[in-house]
Amino acid sequence: MKALAVVVMAATALAMTSPVPAGHFGPGAEAGAGGPPAAGDTGGRPPSGPCALPGATDNVSETARTPPGYARSSGTVRAVTFLIDFPDSPATTTPQARYAEFFPAVADYYRASSYGRLDYRSTPVLRWIRMSRPYAAYGIERGTPFDAESDDGYHAIAAEILDAVDDTVDFRRYDLINVLVTPGAGPPATEDVRSVTFAGSPTGLTTADGAPFKNVSFIWSRQTGDSPFRVLNHENAHSFGLPDLYYTGRGAALLKTPVGHWDPMDEDWGPSNDFLAWHKWKLGWLAPAQVRCLDGPGVRSFALTPTSVPGGLKLAVVPVSRHTVITLEARTPGPLDHAVCRSGVLVTAITTTMSTGSGPVRTADATPGSKGCYTTDLNVNAALSDAPYTAGQRYTGPPGMTVDVLGEDDEGDWQVRVRTVRPRASDGARD
Structure with a gap:
């Protein structure tokens, strides 16, 4: 806690x-x-x-x-x-x-x-x-x-x-x-x-x-x-x-949680929530075929199966430097995800050199300025409850990277298109 x-x-x-x-x-x-x-x-x-x-x-x-x-x-x-x-x-x-x-x-x-x-x-x-x-x-x-x-x-x-x-x-x-x-x-x-x-x-x-x-x-x-x-x-x-994932340093009580109710390592109180797909990969819960590494330039289209559904592609990872990645996963309401009020593609930025409690993961908000869609529980960072990107929305990441969410298909998977125009940064790159 x-x-x-x-x-x-x-x-x-x-x-x-x-x-x-x-x-x-x-x-x-x-x-x-x-x-x-x-x-x-x-x-x-x-x-x-x-x-x-x-x-x-x-x-x-x-x-x-x-x-x-x-x-x-x-x-x-x-x-x-x-x-x-x-x-x-x-x-x-x-x-x-x-x-x-x-x-x-x-x-x-x-x-x-x-x-x-x-x-x-x-x-x-x-x-x-x-x-x-x-x-x-x-x-x-x-x-x-x-x-x-x-x-x-x-x-x-x-x-x-x-x-x-x-x-x-x-x-x-x-x-x-x-x-x-x-x-x-x-x-x-x-x-x-x-x-x-x-x-x-x-x-x-x-x-x-x-x-x-x-x-x-x-x-x-x-x-x-x-x-x-x-x-x-x-x-x-x-x-x-x-x-x-929440802030623990001086003045942390005044800061909003950086990930929100998308992982119990940030908010493990209030309604149930599941782990981020990156954490599932780190913990050995995803098979290699369930993770797609987009480590070179190009345009790639694929479908992400929601976290709450077994099987399918669960995680797409775009390295942007030696220690930083952008991750994509689909989140929908499920047995462990009780507070999901806006289904779509969750985008997070992850840094592997930042210490615990300093914000190593940050959720990209598809609706900045919104008050959120899950506002009935003070244990949930409401502003990030509607963070997923939905059909027709674009995430613009580091230079040369865009993610277009094409929508949900008949199988319940989320279709995305990722464009990168430069290869992964060299080992000497700074985060």
Whole structure:
């Protein structure tokens, strides 16, 4: 969520934890176990080719390839989920009820968004783990880091969790760690969002099995909207290597979100929304044939199948420099896209060298100055809700690039024509 304090520590060369052997389900029943992708499926590959741009490699970023140390994001991914409360804020519901706020919904969402290429399985430890001190004694605020030298904060909480479960949980079997905090601890999400992920590098804690305690998400309070579980989808996506798309720096509260409700890494509150096609490619959810790289001059026409529909061409990428691309995708209302009120072709500019929280992705607005078409929920950047380009509209990008949206065909695909008059910039070009 918005309070990603120390989103990611520098990635290390450590390999991910080993998978669980078939038939082993750890300390509790798994949620979200699903079938494998269809036979012959060619997704699950990291992006490659001239449109798979390099960039930042020591943190979450829009760089096509995620560095070592983060969790894998396709195939079977296993999480272990703990629940904690505090002596001055004891849980008022059962661990089963708190867990059910997120599962199987989180797994179902990932399965749908990835077109079955991410089989997310969560194993819960269904008991409240009571912390030793009152909530305030840990000094948890928005922006609190994971300080391995500290006797309070997230380091102290994590150490107490390990002390409670380390003799029964084999952490080598899991890719992700989730900590669901009793909602009464700390302010409500409408006042201060504190959910946070520490991903990439070990946190300084090592389990009894020798596994590093990392890729861990802490979920506080309860979120608003028709799919409040998505705060965990957002946090886990940091462990998969995705950055925050909203602004986090000084004065960020006064700035509009740069992407809007077109990706949960920007707005993961309010109505449901799906991931950008670029993120789906980065996470290994698109097969090579579903991505078209327009890395040379010419005029190309093709049809984009909406994100909400499995199969078809999902993403067109136009490189404009070594670290910047323009992307095209079709967005329509769907099971995960509840706020789409104007169907069409979404155009985004993506920079792979910009850090998390600094606006690495920006949505091009086909209706500048408009108040938007989805204006009933303050959690949605209304001005960008009607950003897609529709039939007859033209996007004019960097010099020599135009995109003409020809319209929606009888199959529901969006026909576009892209014109570029110069090749991709050389490696020495500046963004």
